[in-house]
Every structure is written in C-alpha cells, then in structure tokens.
Amino acid sequence: MNPEDVLANKALVLTEAQRAAYFSDGFLILPDYVPAPWLHRLRSAMTELVDRSRHVTRSNDIFVLEDGHAPDNPRLHRVTSPQDQHPVFWEFMCDSVMTDLAADVVGPDVKFHHAKLNVKSERGTRGFKWHQDIPAWPHTDYSPVTIGIYLTGCDQAQGPLSFVRGSHLGPLHSQYDETGAFVVRVCEEVVRAIPPESIVTATGGPGTTVLLNCRTIHGSQENRSNHARPLLLPVYSSADSFAYTPSPIVSQHMGDIVRGKPARFASFDPRPCELPPDFRGGYTPPWMAQQKQEQRSAPTLGM
Numbered sequence: 001m002n003p004e005d006v007l008a009n010k011a012l013v014l015t016e017a018q019r020a021a022y023f024s025d026g027f028l029i030l031p032d033y034v035p036a037p038w039l040h041r042l043r044s045a046m047t048e049l050v051d052r053s054r055h056v057t058r059s060n061d062i063f064v065l066e067d068g069h070a071p072d073n074p075r076l077h078r079v080t081s082p083q084d085q086h087p088v089f090w091e092f093m094c095d096s097v098m099t100d101l102a103a104d105v106v107g108p109d110v111k112f113h114h115a116k117l118n119v120k121s122e123r124g125t126r127g128f129k130w131h132q133d134i135p136a137w138p139h140t141d142y143s144p145v146t147i148g149i150y151l152t153g154c155d156q157a158q159g160p161l162s163f164v165r166g167s168h169l170g171p172l173h174s175q176y177d178e179t180g181a182f183v184v185r186v187c188e189e190v191v192r193a194i195p196p197e198s199i200v201t202a203t204g205g206p207g208t209t210v211l212l213n214c215r216t217i218h219g220s221q222e223n224r225s226n227h228a229r230p231l232l233l234p235v236y237s238s239a240d241s242f243a244y245t246p247s248p249i250v251s252q253h254m255g256d257i258v259r260g261k262p263a264r265f266a267s268f269d270p271r272p273c274e275l276p277p278d279f280r281g282g283y284t285p286p287w288m289a290q291q292k293q294e295q296r297s298a299p300t301l302g303m
C-alpha cells in the first residue's frame with residue numbers, strides 16, 4: 001500500500017504529525033512507548049533464551065554468538081526469529097501494541113514478515129555498517145517497516161541505531177562489494193556523501209520504540225558499554241505487499257496476517273530494487289559478511 005492510501009485511514013496510536021514525520025524522515029522515535037508489563041514479560045522470555053544459548057558452542061540458525069561466549073558468560077549478537085522460540089514474543093508481535101502501531105504506517109491490513117532480537121552483548125559486540133534493509137528481502141512495494149523496541153533502553157555507549165533522515169526518498173544503493181559479496185552495507189562513496197546534520201541517533205529508556213522504513217539508510221556502532229543492548233526487531237508490511245525472493249531469515253509465521261484481512265491484489269511500486277543472493281544456498285549474518293570484507297580490504301571510515 002502506498003503512503004497516500006495509508007494516510008487516508010485515520011491514525012490509531014500516532015498523531016498525524018508523527019505519521020507525517022515518519023513518511024518524510026523515513027523513521028520515527030517514540031520514547032518509552034511499550035508499557036512496563038510487556039517489557040517485563042519480554043525480558044523474562046529473553047533471559048530464558050539466553051540461558052538456552054549457554055551450551056551452544058557455534059553460531060547456528062537460532063543463536064548468533066559473540067566472541068567470548070561461554071556457558072558462564074553467554075554473549076549473544078542475535079537470537080534469530082525469537083517468535084518461533086518463545087510464545088511471549090509471538091503474542092507481543094500480534095498484540096495491538098504492535099499491530100496498531102504498524103497499521104498507522106502500513107495501512108489497516110498488516111502482514112508479518114520476520115523478526116530478530118539483537119541482544120548486542122556488552123563490551124565489544126560489533127556494530128552494523130550503514131545499510132538499507134529492503135535489498136535483503138525485496139517486496140512488491142516499499143511499505144515494510146521494522147519496529148525496533150529497546151527492551152532495557154539504550155544510551156550512546158551501547159551502540160544505538162542511527163538513521164539518515166530522508167534517505168528513504170533517495171536511491172537504493174548496492175549492498176554488494178567490488179568482489180560481488182553481499183555485505184549488507186553501502187559503499188564508502190555513499191557514506192562520505194551523508195550530511196552529518198542528517199544523522200539522527202535513537203537513544204532512550206526501556207520501551208523506547210523506533211519505526212524504520214525499509215529504504216532508510218541506518219546503522220549502529222559497537223556496544224562499548226558494560227550493559228547489553230537488547231533490541232527486538234519485528235518486520236511488518238501492508239497485507240498487499242509481497243516478498244518475491246526467499247528470505248534470509250525464515251519463520252513459521254512469515255506471511256501471517258496479524259491485523260485486518262489478507263489482500264486480493266498486490267501493490268506494486270516500480271522503483272527498482274537490487275536482488276540479494278539466493279539465500280536457499282545459505283545465509284551469512286551481516287556482521288560476518290562485513291568482517292570478512294574488512295579482512296579482504298584496508299580499514300574504512302564510517303560505521
């Protein structure tokens with residue numbers, strides 16, 4: 001569904017000014033949005049999953065481990081598809097606290113695509129270079145929105161998300177490097193052209209929530225603090241927006257309608273999107289692809 005049709009529906013939880021800001025900036029930050037009882041349940045569920053990871057020795061389809069991970073010191077980069085691992089996450093992703101918010105920016109009929117929980121353990125978990133999301137999971141239009149929830153809050157030292165204001169209205173940049181590797185980052189030439197004044201960083205208390213359009217350039221830095229930075233990241237789209245490549249992250253819930261009704265016709269946006277590699281052959285999490293690229297080339301500037 002295109003933004004004009006979304007805006008023809010009355011907003012449910014956002015003000016019209018907030019919706020206008022989302023569509024003009026490509027992101028929106030909502031301080032302390034998720035209520036404390038939900039945060040409590042989500043953090044308990046996360047603790048259970050972190051406990052499950054203690055005896056995992058290599059990254060796998062569920063847990064992406066960080067350097068130093070050990071049974072007595074679990075260090076996680078990510079839990080992939082947490083909604084498939086613990087029922088509380090799926091209950092939350094289907095609750096109106098999420099689906100009404102998604103509806104305000106994708107329209108009343110909302111479809112779930114995938115989710116991850118970027119735990120980003122303390123003291124050294126890597127950042128994520130500047131990138132755009134949609135080339136990893138192209139859709140027939142650009143309605144997909146990632147809703148990011150800081151489960152315990154995030155300060156400047158914890159590697160918060162940063163966004164380039166208005167970049168969703170510009171071009172989609174290649175996420176491949178010069179060797180043809182899909183590294184999920186834009187090249188240095190693009191990074192150098194980012195006006196510093198257009199960069200906005202999302203910090204905030206527990207429950208602070210960000211809405212991120214799938215075309216917006218964003219990234220994050222290393223977590224240098226003594227605290228993990230758990231960020232839950234469900235992705236939704238309009239029901240009439242369809243992914244047309246195999247997803248890098250799979251879920252039993254992919255394609256579920258979590259609000260409203262299924263579409264009978266697809267929505268199309270003619271702006272082109274570079275295709276990702278065929279993930280049926282395997283998926284390298286972005287940090288690993290970026291790390292391999294850095295090992296191949298000299299250190300670079302930027303995130």
Ligand SMILES: O=C(O)CCC(=O)C(=O)O
Nearest residue numbers: 118128133218219220231
């Ligand atoms: O967790 C982070 O710091 C970055 C996440 C991100 O940019 C993404 O998942 O697209």
